Amino acid sequence: MEKYSIVNYSAGKNWLTVAWKDGHASIFYYIYLRDNCPSPRNIHKNGQKITETAQLDTDIRPAHIELVQNDTINIIWEQDGHQSEFGAKWLRDHCLSKQEIEKREMKNRLFEPIELWDSTLGIGAPQADYQQIIEDDTSLTVWLEYVRRYGFAVLNNVPIHSGAVIEIARLFGYIRETNYGRVYNEKTVLHPNNLTYTSLALSPSTDNPYRDPVPTLHLAHCLQNQVQGGDTIVVDGFKVATMFRIEYPYLFELLSTVPVNFRFRDKDHWIERKATIIGLDAQKEVCSLRFNNRAIQPFEIENQLIPLFYKAYQTFARMLDDPAFQVKFKMLPGQLFITDNERILHGRTSFDSKEGKRHLQGTYADRDGLLSKLRMLKKKQMPD
Amino acid sequence: MEKYSIVNYSAGKNWLTVAWKDGHASIFYYIYLRDNCPSPRNIHKNGQKITETAQLDTDIRPAHIELVQNDTINIIWEQDGHQSEFGAKWLRDHCLSKQEIEKREMKNRLFEPIELWDSTLGIGAPQADYQQIIEDDTSLTVWLEYVRRYGFAVLNNVPIHSGAVIEIARLFGYIRETNYGRVYNEKTVLHPNNLTYTSLALSPSTDNPYRDPVPTLHLAHCLQNQVQGGDTIVVDGFKVATMFRIEYPYLFELLSTVPVNFRFRDKDHWIERKATIIGLDAQKEVCSLRFNNRAIQPFEIENQLIPLFYKAYQTFARMLDDPAFQVKFKMLPGQLFITDNERILHGRTSFDSKEGKRHLQGTYADRDGLLSKLRMLKKKQMPD
Known part of the structure; x- marks a missing residue:
């Protein structure tokens, strides 16, 4: 399995940019990160989502960001004080660049396309x-x-x-x-x-x-x-x-x-x-x-x-x-x-x-x- | 129940025009009439359709048409020799003029439109x-x-x-x-x-x-x-x-x-x-x-x-x-x-x-x- 390493990050007004060791850069809108925070308070261990998306502040932004050992980004959110921990693997697996979406679609695909026949x-x-x-x-x-x-x-x-x-x-x-x-x-x-x-x-x-x-x-x-x-x-x-x-x-x-x-x-x-x-x-x-x-x-x-x-x-x-x-x-x-x-x-x-x-x-x-x-x-x- | 009476008909190249006593006129494409012929050979008594629409000649036309007692139109079809009998009620119930479609929709409607609520x-x-x-x-x-x-x-x-x-x-x-x-x-x-x-x-x-x-x-x-x-x-x-x-x-x-x-x-x-x-x-x-x-x-x-x-x-x-x-x-x-x-x-x-x-x-x-x-x-x- 590929091991992804984070070189650094920069915090913009609406999004976080993550720079990867392999040269790729990912942009994550804050609302997306907060909404999909994988903490047990947000995603039940059965996989269902607890976070009520409707109740999130659309303009939510970090009060504090920290990169730990090139492997984890911790965020404390300004509006609700919630603490999120995003691992490098989670972040890369959720990068929404066209290239990464396509790569994932190929990698995670359980099913080949259907075949039409005569x-x-x-x-x-x-x-x-x-x-x-x-x-x-x-x-x-x-x-x-x-x-x-x-x-x-x-x-x-x-x-x-x-x-x-x-x-x-x-x-x-x-x-x-x-x-x-x-x-x-x-x-x-x-x-x-x-x-x-x-x-x-x-x-x-x-x-x-x-x-x-x-x-x-x-x-x-x-x-x-x-x-x-x-x-x-x-x-x-x-x-x-x-x-x-x-x-x-x-x-x-x-x-x-x-x-x-x-x-x-x-x-x-x-x-x-x-x-x-x-x-x-x-x-x-x-x-x-x-x-x-x-x-x-x-x-x-x-x-x-x-x-x-x-x-x-x-x-x-x-x-x-x-x-x-x-x-x-x-x-x-x-x-x-x-x-x-x-x-x-x-x-x-x-x-x-x-x-x-x-x-x-x-x-x-x-x-x-x-x-x-x-x-x-x-x-x-x-x-x- | 309304009783419909046919005054006369005229046979065009692709359709039959039926003139009604109440002044309405209906146009029936021949392919539509042949396809929906209500004879027991074409519609099973259980209501299912036997006629194979795909096999009908798209240019099907009558060899012979006859109006009987202002109440029935009999057609013998040129291509397959099939005999159809269309009663006045059937014809009126299948008239595809905008006005008749709407009238039927109102008359046959079992259900009122759904009601949205708050x-x-x-x-x-x-x-x-x-x-x-x-x-x-x-x-x-x-x-x-x-x-x-x-x-x-x-x-x-x-x-x-x-x-x-x-x-x-x-x-x-x-x-x-x-x-x-x-x-x-x-x-x-x-x-x-x-x-x-x-x-x-x-x-x-x-x-x-x-x-x-x-x-x-x-x-x-x-x-x-x-x-x-x-x-x-x-x-x-x-x-x-x-x-x-x-x-x-x-x-x-x-x-x-x-x-x-x-x-x-x-x-x-x-x-x-x-x-x-x-x-x-x-x-x-x-x-x-x-x-x-x-x-x-x-x-x-x-x-x-x-x-x-x-x-x-x-x-x-x-x-x-x-x-x-x-x-x-x-x-x-x-x-x-x-x-x-x-x-x-x-x-x-x-x-x-x-x-x-x-x-x-x-x-x-x-x-x-x-x-x-x-x-x-x-x-x-x-x-x-």
Whole structure:
């Protein structure tokens, strides 16, 4: 580990400048230092912050500063008399120069950027074996890392019994219970309240776009499959959205700004949400997709926008349907697949229910639990 | 119910114009009509859409149109030979003129707009009685409507036993299980992994901003309260954000575009999320808040932005702390309060745990379940 040494400091009106032995200089605004003072009175030993930022004097400044052995800067604050002790490591780790922020981002990064994919990913890549991930943390880490990176992974040789899908979700997180129950059973029924429970083809979609919040992980486990068709299709919606944005920026603009309605109704439920098909974060990056042609409602937008909006919707939908973006595979009993439900669309081809039985059991969970588990596993495996 | 009568129609290149007896004219793009054809082959009787929009010919047009008894328009489509039957009511209900969209929005609206509030709301307003909402759907509707409208409601005389808070959540939805369990117990413990489990004051905050997705409803039920302090504080964050936006548009811009880090760590979990404090929807309206001074991490933003960002953060935080925006009350055993966790902040004053015991039991749930229940209740009570 690098050992940082402080050469000297100078105290300005609003900030402290720290000069380092390696030639770097850091500027710390006093308000930032006081706010983040690491003393036990300010940060609880559980890591939570006690300092009430709102109550700090915005113009807070030091009454006294002292550099001890090139290694620690002690400050007594004028306004509240509080004493802070900042170690060299803490200071360097909190330097907000562009260069140091970037260095830290690289150094502390537990996760590589996600990888967008198309049909060339194939089904071979993001797979693992049930017994291995149960017995071995390294295998579990690899599998969960697939989910994070590709938004999609397959697990083989899962015990074939009802409820096994819950056990898999509990390896990393918590079940998101919904009106479909803790698990739902994808098989053909006589009076389906959802087209999932038919033998119809299901074009690639994200699940439950009518929900708020949408479940962020979807798991499906094959218990029985005696039919020829019913193949599973997965598509990286972020990949498609990225291409769509490049090729059709104006259509992308429409799908990311004009909300549509998604709805699910049966005799006991009326779940509905108005939201854009493409969700952007504050930096205008794609962060969530809601696409489900079965749950979408007639567009309720002014007529003059209809032709262009259809162009946008159909163009995007046709890209999602393009085999060049799809991975297609047949779920065998004991196989399970998991998708990031705000990124990956999944669908199935139609089948003939006269050929036999097809039974998938599915459940929902959330990303935060999976990422927490993955951080803990990675941390355990990292050299300290 | 109004009875609409069609006088005549004219078929253009891309759209059908329908002239109504009341003088109104509707324009329907052919692609819209074909896409939303209500036949059982296109819309399943469960309400889900079978038509694959992606597969429709964008230039689809009628081969034959027929008006029957001023009440129905039948179309045979040129490209796929499909026959559609559009009743006058369906057509009028799908007219996309500005005027008709607005009329429909008013007519079909189950929900009034939400109401923003400040301290003048008082604790008296959004309250109900446990026994009444259990026995009577009208009372339940009123209480759930409080939650939707104010983002906050109190329930009195809830049975005082562990787990009762789950029973309340199950009246309208599903428990969002987290690393804290299906319920968490807010009482003072020796080694708290969260400051909630101390006797410290908690400044108003939304819960679990480090989660993705954040639980959208929070419920807390008082089982025991023998201390003087520990008063509950609630603040309408949307109200404060609205005032903040008007008074400090540039600071508002910062909090809605520059993401910050929220984190929770203990020996088994490392939950972290980077997100803006103020979340905006595609129309730039405030749709979610994440504010929690205990879970926030040192800002990792370039130094030159620090003074202004502190100004934004402190200004917003001080507004949230302003009693003019707060409702404060003492939770008595048997009382429960619920908040929309993306809108309402809650906090508590400090207390002296030597005075006695204070035990709240909390849980999380999601908005979609509550809104679904509310729609079903309202529909049942509406004259048809």
